Amino acid sequence: EKEGEKTLRSPICCIMGHVDSGKTKLLDCIRSTTVQEGEAGGITQQISASYIPVEHIRERTKELKADAKLNVPGLLVIDTPGHEAFNNLRSRGSGLCDIAILVVDIMHGLKPQTIESINLLRMRKTEFIVALNKVDRLYGWKTCRNAPIGKAMKQQSKDVQHEFDHRVTQIITQFKEQGLNTELYNKNKERGETYSIVPTSAISGEGIPELLLLLIQWAQKTMVKKLTYNSEVQCTVLEVKVIQGCGTTIDVVLVNGVLHEGDEIVGPIHTTIRSLTPHLMKELGGGAYKEIKAAQVIKITAQNLEHAVAGTALYVVKPDDDVEEIKELVMDDMRNVMSRIDKSGEGVYAHASTLGSLEALLKLLKTPPVSIPVCGIGIGPVHKKDVMKASVMREKKKEFATILAFDVKVAPEAQEFADNLGVKIFIADTIYHFLDQFKAYVDNLKE
Ligand code: GDP
Ligand code: MG
Secondary structure, eight states, X not given: XXXXXXXXXXXXXXXXXXXXXXXXXXXXXXXXXXXXXXXXXXXXXXXXXXXXXXXHHHHHTGGGTOOOOOOSSEEEEEEOOGGGTTGGGEETXXXXXXXXXXXXETTTOOOHHHHHHHHHHHHTTOEEEEEEEOGGGSTTOOOOTTOOHHHHHHTSOHHHHHXXXXXXXXXXXXXXHTTOOEEETTTOSSBTTBEEEEEOOTTTOTTHHHHHHHHHHHHHHHOHHHHBOOSSOEEEEEEEEEETTTEEEEEEEEEESEEETTOEEESSSEEEXXXXXXXXXXXXXXXXXXXXXXXEEEEEEOTTGGGOOTTOEEEEOOTTOOHHHHHHHHHHHXXXXXXXXXTTSOSEEEEESSHHHHHHHHHHHHSTTTOOOEEEEEESSBOHHHHHHHHGGGTTOGGGSEEEEESOOBOHHHHHHHHHHTOEEEEESSHHHHHHHHHHHHHHHHO
16 A cells, blocks of 8 residues: 555546547557447447556657656556547546547648647646647658657658648647647657647557657656555546446546445445456456556446446445445536526526536536527437427527537437427537537527
């Protein structure tokens, strides 16, 4: 125990950015697997996370001869599905991720979800490194598989280097328009004020060595306090999933502490852990464990997990703990989000996939120039009962008889019901789509 207190835990790194920029592929490349190809339509369907042991990172970065002391046991990388950029960032009010990779497609530059990601990272004060991905798509690129980008650039023709410089300059300007200073990692003298850009290819692996080394070095240098292992359990539910044969399971991020088989856990749920499985690199194998130490992404099976809420904290009951007190803590989390609802009782309904994404959605809807009042909320799919609630608004203000369904499904019978009742349901993957759609709808009603 005493010894454990001084060691560092693995930094938690999430991968964010616009859809198709290569987030999943990048995670594949880092851990040397091919998840992306196995995905339905290549779209990330579930949270994919990997624990990358430090030995693997040492191996991948050996050409850099950085000879850096890597003091962390590894890196925990979480791929956030493009349309779920909000999911994984919350943990008891502070950022769940210690550091992030913001992926930008060098051929396309900054896109709406890139900007949304930037705003979230800013809101959470999360440090990030830009992976300027798909450099292999520069016309005439010579592949240098898994090479450091510094070395790979030297192999390229003048034309390729010229196009590269041109695109980098453009993208730095786009970042500046968002109020961010960025610079190529090897020219960046003011890390901290200026964000580093590492050119990468998730297909052929150029630049991955620099990306990994920079992530670890930056985390070790600036986050020692945050990364110092703490034995008190800090755990957040990432996803609630039904798995055939296992019933409802939850995927959690264990940021600190140890979880054991048989632990009594409290979230909006109250149950006992039946089994624990870490999300590891494939080579390390899966299988159940008796106990797992942070930081790790873990699948938990237990009874009564149906009512777990993604984005909420999970508490472990210790012998002297008062379960009712812990349940009260859980409710505080929920209430915090509820407090953003308009007391006037007039406003739209907002639905999101997790408590965290709902919180972010409510916050952004409140930020001028938007200011769309919200009078009701929901987590998960939109059902008939939600439509019923929203329909009450018809008599007060017709434009508010609206449900903003952010990254959640709408049950077919709910849609039919809404059509009959005159409730409008907007479905969107990004907040910006809502704003445009909602504004157009209100303008239309006024005419
Ligand atoms: P995500 O939506 O951000 O997770 O993007 P994916 O990882 O699913 O990648 C989207 C598409 O871009 C897939 O067809 C990938 O194979 C491709 N892709 C991703 N990274 C690269 C890269 O570095 N180079 C090239 N040429 N294609 C890439
Ligand atoms: Mg993906």
